[in-house]
Amino acid sequence: MSTPEAKPYPGTQAVEHDKARADEWPLFEVFIRGQHGLSHRHVGSLHAPDAEMAIKNARDVYTRRNEGVSIWVVQASDIAASSPEEKGSLYEPSNDKVYRHPTFFDIPDEVGAM
Amino acid sequence: MYAQMIKSTGEGVKSLEDMEPQERAFQERINAGGKIEPKDWMPDGYRKNLIRQIGQHAHSEIVGQLPEGNWITRAPTLERKAILLAKVQDEAGHGLYLYCAAETLGVSRDQLTRDLLSGKMKYSSIFNYPTLTWADMGAVGWLVDGAAIMNQVPLQRTSYGPYARAMVRICKEESFHQRQGFDIMMKMAKGTDAQKKMAQDALNRFWGPALMMFGPSDENSVHSAQSMAWKIKMNSNDELRQKFVDECVPQAQYLGLTVPDPELKWNEERGHYDFTQPDWDEFFDVLMGNGPCNTERLEARNKAWDDGAWVRDGLMAHAAKKRAAKLAAE
Numbered sequence: 206m207s208t209p210e211a212k213p214y215p216g217t218q219a220v221e222h223d224k225a226r227a228d229e230w231p232l233f234e235v236f237i238r239g240q241h242g243l244s245h246r247h248v249g250s251l252h253a254p255d256a257e258m259a260i261k262n263a264r265d266v267y268t269r270r271n272e273g274v275s276i277w278v279v280q281a282s283d284i285a286a287s288s289p290e291e292k293g294s295l296y297e298p299s300n301d302k303v304y305r306h307p308t309f310f311d312i313p314d315e316v317g318a319m
Numbered sequence: 320m321y322a323q324m325i326k327s328t329g330e331g332v333k334s335l336e337d338m339e340p341q342e343r344a345f346q347e348r349i350n351a352g353g354k355i356e357p358k359d360w361m362p363d364g365y366r367k368n369l370i371r372q373i374g375q376h377a378h379s380e381i382v383g384q385l386p387e388g389n390w391i392t393r394a395p396t397l398e399r400k401a402i403l404l405a406k407v408q409d410e411a412g413h414g415l416y417l418y419c420a421a422e423t424l425g426v427s428r429d430q431l432t433r434d435l436l437s438g439k440m441k442y443s444s445i446f447n448y449p450t451l452t453w454a455d456m457g458a459v460g461w462l463v464d465g466a467a468i469m470n471q472v473p474l475q476r477t478s479y480g481p482y483a484r485a486m487v488r489i490c491k492e493e494s495f496h497q498r499q500g501f502d503i504m505m506k507m508a509k510g511t512d513a514q515k516k517m518a519q520d521a522l523n524r525f526w527g528p529a530l531m532m533f534g535p536s537d538e539n540s541v542h543s544a545q546s547m548a549w550k551i552k553m554n555s556n557d558e559l560r561q562k563f564v565d566e567c568v569p570q571a572q573y574l575g576l577t578v579p580d581p582e583l584k585w586n587e588e589r590g591h592y593d594f595t596q597p598d599w600d601e602f603f604d605v606l607m608g609n610g611p612c613n614t615e616r617l618e619a620r621n622k623a624w625d626d627g628a629w630v631r632d633g634l635m636a637h638a639a640k641k642r643a644a645k646l647a648a649e
């Protein structure tokens with residue numbers, strides 16, 4: 206449930222969220238593919254000394270009840286994320302392209318299901 | 320609850336008109352049922368409160384392993400031992416989910432751990448009581464996890480996205496905890512006279528502390544009003560406590576056990592049970608560090624942290640060595 210998006214919080218000893226301090230294991234984000242052929246999904250995060258241990262820890266923390274058949278881990282500092290300020294410029298261009306949705310087109314009833 | 324007595328800004332809830340545009344947009348998003356995500360703008364008080372609340376919740380999950388861990392080696396059967404072990408392992412997981420949620424607010428897990436170990440941050444008062452008999456494992460699962468569920472289910476709708484998602488995972492696992500506890504109570508309550516006595520004794524000792532888990536009445540608390548406006552607290556303490564009592568009394572009756580409250584009776588008019596408040600002086604005393612097990616619990620956590628240092632360091636050194644070897648080979 207951690208995310209690479211977090212900011213450091215002033216007044217704590219925290220360093221920037223995605224940078225490990227010398228005495229702290231780095232942060233890994235965990236992605237798991239469930240049983241039914243869906244894509245890997247972000248399930249949360251954990252700390253581990255390296256990727257190999259991160260997978261072992263992810264097994265214990267996130268799949269105690271057969272939640273998955275495949276685990277990906279990636280160091281949080283390696284993830285690039287969009288920022289909320291870009292919401293407008295990133296997503297608005299698709300707002301005026303309503304023809305991308307099938308409901309834009311009226312198909313006469315006599316044509317049948319399409 | 321697992322997070323008790325969280326203080327907010329103390330300034331009272333601002334009206335939408337009194338807010339700057341940024342804060343108004345934030346509050347309106349919450350009012351509309353929207354989620355706040357880590358990178359979004361949030362008031363400083365919201366961030367601080369959440370760090371305290373989620374941190375305290377996480378610490379409670381972690382320290383909460385100790386009273387039950389106490390019985391893993393002494394469980395009466397291999398099956399009970401395996402079940403208890405799985406339950407305690409879940410609690411470790413709950414702690415980790417929550418630390419990760421707190422980390423998205425910009426505090427590190429090690430920092431939170433240090434604040435727990437130094438006594439600067441608190442955990443739930445309930446875990447400062449000892450678990451004296453096997454029946455206590457029943458009472459803890461039934462009452463303590465039961466009370467936790469009361470609070471955690473509504474928190475799945477809390478405004479902070481990472482916290483809400485952690486709660487969803489946790490709630491999925493909690494009902495196993497409560498049921499395994501009730502199952503132990505059923506066995507004990509329907510067992511020999513000595514076993515039944517043990518079950519009653521466990522209920523007697525845990526009833527009051529379980530009611531305290533919800534915290535003192537907060538009808539008039541500005542802190543709670545602010546937390547509720549921010550939707551990081553969903554119900555008043557009294558509301559949840561009443562719900563808990565109403566749910567537990569019939570369950571105790573089923574077990575043939577007596578809730579240790581002579582004033583307990585059904586109130587037809589209110590549609591709820593009337594009950595006696597727990598001993599709030601005792602509650603504050605336990606929070607101050609004077610409960611029966613406060614010292615022992617903190618010592619156990621400090622020892623675990625200190626004894627584990629060589630493992631943490633060793634694995635870091637090993638990872639660094641592997642990285643260097645890989646680089647050299649490239």
Ligand SMILES: [Fe+2]
Pocket residue numbers: 380409410413489
């Ligand atoms: Fe838990």
Ligand SMILES: [Fe+2]
Pocket residue numbers: 207232250251252418419422428
């Ligand atoms: Fe984390």
Ligand SMILES: [Fe+2]
Pocket residue numbers: 410464467493496
């Ligand atoms: Fe639990």
